[in-house]
Amino acid sequence: MAKFEEVGPRSPITESTRVDLVHPRARLGVTIRAIVAIVIVAIMLFPVIWLSLTTIKTRPDSVAVPPKFIPYFPDGFLSDWCMVPQLNKDGTPKLDKEGQPVLKERPICFDVTLEGIVGLFFERRTLTPAQMKQYMDDPNLDWADRILLKRGLLITGPGEFVNRFRNSLIIAGTSTVLAVTFGLLAAYAFSRWDISGKKDFLFFILSTRMLPPVVVTIPIFLMYRQLGIYDTHIGMILLYTVFNLSLSVWLLKGFLDEIPREYEEAALVDGYSRLQAFRKVVLPQAATGIAATTVFCLIFAWNEYAFSLMLTSDIARTAPPSIASTQGAGGFEWAIIATASMLFLIPVVVITFALRQHLLRGVTFGAIRQ
Amino acid sequence: MATIELRQVEKKFGQLHAVKPMDLTIHSGEFVVLLGPSGCGKTTTLRMISGLEAVTGGHIYLDGRDVTWLHPSERDIAFVFQFFALYPHMTVLDNIRFPLQAQRVPRDEAEKRVSEIVKMLQIEHLLHLRPGSLSGGDRQRVALARALVRRPAAFLMDEPLGALDADLRESMRAEIKRLHIANNATTVYVTHDQLEAMALGDRIVVMSAAEIQQVGNPAEVYYKPANLFVARFIGSPGMNLISGRYADGVVYLPGDNRYTVPESWRAPLAQALKDGEVIIGFRPESARITEDGALAARVYASDMHGAFNMIHLALGEESNIVNVRVDRWITYALDTPVRFDIDPEGVRFFDPRSEKALRRGGAQ
Numbered sequence: 001m002a003k004f005e006e007v008g009p010r011s012p013i014t015e016s017t018r019v020d021l022v023h024p025r026a027r028l029g030v031t032i033r034a035i036v037a038i039v040i041v042a043i044m045l046f047p048v049i050w051l052s053l054t055t056i057k058t059r060p061d062s063v064a065v066p067p068k069f070i071p072y073f074p075d076g077f078l079s080d081w082c083m084v085p086q087l088n089k090d091g092t093p094k095l096d097k098e099g100q101p102v103l104k105e106r107p108i109c110f111d112v113t114l115e116g117i118v119g120l121f122f123e124r125r126t127l128t129p130a131q132m133k134q135y136m137d138d139p140n141l142d143w144a145d146r147i148l149l150k151r152g153l154l155i156t157g158p159g160e161f162v163n164r165f166r167n168s169l170i171i172a173g174t175s176t177v178l179a180v181t182f183g184l185l186a187a188y189a190f191s192r193w194d195i196s197g198k199k200d201f202l203f204f205i206l207s208t209r210m211l212p213p214v215v216v217t218i219p220i221f222l223m224y225r226q227l228g229i230y231d232t233h234i235g236m237i238l239l240y241t242v243f244n245l246s247l248s249v250w251l252l253k254g255f256l257d258e259i260p261r262e263y264e265e266a267a268l269v270d271g272y273s274r275l276q277a278f279r280k281v282v283l284p285q286a287a288t289g290i291a292a293t294t295v296f297c298l299i300f301a302w303n304e305y306a307f308s309l310m311l312t313s314d315i316a317r318t319a320p321p322s323i324a325s326t327q328g329a330g331g332f333e334w335a336i337i338a339t340a341s342m343l344f345l346i347p348v349v350v351i352t353f354a355l356r357q358h359l360l361r362g363v364t365f366g367a368i369r370q
Numbered sequence: 371m372a373t374i375e376l377r378q379v380e381k382k383f384g385q386l387h388a389v390k391p392m393d394l395t396i397h398s399g400e401f402v403v404l405l406g407p408s409g410c411g412k413t414t415t416l417r418m419i420s421g422l423e424a425v426t427g428g429h430i431y432l433d434g435r436d437v438t439w440l441h442p443s444e445r446d447i448a449f450v451f452q453f454f455a456l457y458p459h460m461t462v463l464d465n466i467r468f469p470l471q472a473q474r475v476p477r478d479e480a481e482k483r484v485s486e487i488v489k490m491l492q493i494e495h496l497l498h499l500r501p502g503s504l505s506g507g508d509r510q511r512v513a514l515a516r517a518l519v520r521r522p523a524a525f526l527m528d529e530p531l532g533a534l535d536a537d538l539r540e541s542m543r544a545e546i547k548r549l550h551i552a553n554n555a556t557t558v559y560v561t562h563d564q565l566e567a568m569a570l571g572d573r574i575v576v577m578s579a580a581e582i583q584q585v586g587n588p589a590e591v592y593y594k595p596a597n598l599f600v601a602r603f604i605g606s607p608g609m610n611l612i613s614g615r616y617a618d619g620v621v622y623l624p625g626d627n628r629y630t631v632p633e634s635w636r637a638p639l640a641q642a643l644k645d646g647e648v649i650i651g652f653r654p655e656s657a658r659i660t661e662d663g664a665l666a667a668r669v670y671a672s673d674m675h676g677a678f679n680m681i682h683l684a685l686g687e688e689s690n691i692v693n694v695r696v697d698r699w700i701t702y703a704l705d706t707p708v709r710f711d712i713d714p715e716g717v718r719f720f721d722p723r724s725e726k727a728l729r730r731g732g733a734q
């Protein structure tokens with residue numbers, strides 16, 4: 001076979017690329033890299049996939065060894081494959097007393113149950129077998145009751161997760177908006193004016209991030225109790241805003257520094273005030289930075305665990321500590337924990353997805369020069 | 371249109387004196403060019419007029435009104451930036467409309483003005499594009515449109531053609547000239563390109579080292595430079611300058627040359643020069659190579675300029691080079707000895723100590 005260096009590629013190159021990148025060796029390299037990337041993605045996504053499978057497992061299935069991967073609905077989706085007819089020694093299907101074939105579940109299959117999902121939203125109480133029988137005949141049961149009743153559980157009232165989730169939305173959302181707003185104003189001032197002691201201020205702002213949050217929880221706890229904002233939304237919003245400010249000031253300053261002053265100056269001589277110029281010219285061009293900062297602040301406030309655990313008990317408690325402390329009667333309810341975690345992922349995923357266009361920087365930059 | 375007056379306007383950045391106290395009056399409808407090398411304070415001057423930079427001292431008057439401490443938005447001045455500063459997140463149309471919105475110009479009036487300007491600059495087909503997708507020349511037109519649409523009292527332009535390539539520069543220069551003739555708007559234009567300054571300016575303000583060196587119309591600045599800096603800076607190549615020694619109506623030049631000073635210059639020279647040291651200056655086109663010329667030199671090099679040839683002559687040593695312009699079909703072999711004359715009307719004299727041009731009474 002002729003060498004690539006002598007005859008070149010088999011088909012003409014019509015895309016923009018370097019010579020060494022179309023060499024067969026490089027092509028092979030690309031394939032290998034793609035495979036490695038796919039493997040890494042699979043490894044990264046595995047916990048999420050496992051989590052979503054766990055939401056529809058019963059408690060024994062979720063801790064089964066070997067682990068179970070294939071969900072099926074009894075008499076429905078995949079059940080033909082998962083339920084294997086047993087054979088007699090002579091190869092004929094084994095039948096039970098009523099003449100039905102005897103089926104056995106494959107070890108990697110589990111049947112789908114909604115008890116984890118339902119359980120998340122309700123308080124539950126364990127029933128004795130006798131009580132179970134009694135309730136089974138109750139005509140007032142709805143579908144949710146029935147699902148839990150199969151497990152020997154009775155719904156006694158609404159669960160607390162909805163409240164916790166709402167607290168998370170309020171606290172994380174509000175603190176993110178505040179942190180980005182104040183951060184933007186501070187960053188603009190730092191970026192555009194010669195403030196005396198600017199570097200010291202910036203360092204000081206950053207220094208609030210230099211020790212782990214857990215270290216300061218006790219003093220903050222004492223202060224909050226004294227001020228009467230322990231276990232309040234205001235207290236948590238304040239705390240998360242302050243914590244996020246350092247990040248947002250620094251991030252946004254970097255983005256604002258990149259916007260040439262000429263744009264504002266043009267707006268100023270065109271008859272706009274400084275504030276109007278900021279709103280109409282700077283803000284739209286800082287969209288990328290604002291989006292990125294918002295996502296980072298939101299992720300911090302949304303996932304924060306230690307402060308919430310120490311500084312809230314009930315009224316303002318957010319989702320993370322409450323997920324971790326979800327316990328059923330006699331052991332962890334893995335399905336409930338998994339469901340809570342999955343729901344907990346959704347808002348951040350949605351917001352990141354919604355802002356993805358701004359996160360990919362482009363459009364706004366590089367237009368001042370050709 | 372408005373008159374702009376600068377009275378003792380100066381600017382310091384810490385220790386650095388970016389603009390030394392300067393007086394300048396720009397008349398209504400005039401096109402004034404600030405010309406000077408990089409870092410001489412042109413941009414700073416312009417920014418002080420617009421209010422984007424606060425003055426360190428002095429006063430700025432717009433039509434007699436003291437605007438020194440007025441907010442940039444209250445001065446009614448349009449600024450065209452070197453890199454255009456078109457808002458990248460707005461379409462061309464929105465860019466042009468933007469200043470009118472600030473002034474709350476009624477909608478139909480605004481529409482009318484925008485369409486007028488757009489037609490004048492022939493950018494109708496660009497209105498719905500974003501600046502990022504325009505060519506340099508089109509960006510420049512949009513920037514001009516954005517400035518013109520306001521009908522401001524004065525225009526300030528900071529090297530508006532600096533970012534364009536040579537061809538485009540020339541055509542845009544013509545366009546700016548045309549716009550100025552059509553609108554007759556008071557304009558202050560900054561450039562470090564003297565061809566641009568000559569072509570555009572009613573008057574040229576030559577700046578160097580944070581100071582005004584000379585103010586005058588293009589012909590004055592070219593033929594009657596006020597000092598050595600202007601003589602060297604204006605023209606390409608600049609004025610020929612040779613050091614000599616004056617005595618009794620004759621300047622003794624390198625290479626044993628003697629230049630007989632025209633009658634009208636003798637008195638001023640005798641009066642101004644203490645020890646006879648003088649620098650004699652003339653433009654390349656004021657010298658003529660002839661067989662019976664008064665000055666002897668040797669051809670050092672020559673280059674083609676298309677319409678003419680430039681012959682470099684060495685007077686004595688090779689450090690005394692003068693440029694002489696000849697018709698394009700005339701060429702000389704290197705090292706040919708030649709003789710040349712200086713047109714008595716084109717000759718200038720400078721005092722090497724003060725670096726200032728000497729003046730003679732009357733016609734200069």
Ligand SMILES: Nc1ncnc2c1ncn2[C@@H]1O[C@H](COP(=O)(O)OP(=O)(O)OP(=O)(O)O)[C@@H](O)[C@H]1O
Pocket residue numbers: 383386388406407408409410411412413414415562
């Ligand atoms: N904001 C500033 N802070 C400090 N020094 C400055 C500032 N702006 C300009 N200078 C200095 O002032 C001097 C004059 O600058 P200016 O921009 O006016 O020059 P210029 O004539 O416009 O030059 P160019 O042709 O390079 O644009 C320069 O030495 C420059 O370094």
Ligand SMILES: [Mg+2]
Pocket residue numbers: 412413414528
């Ligand atoms: Mg400049």
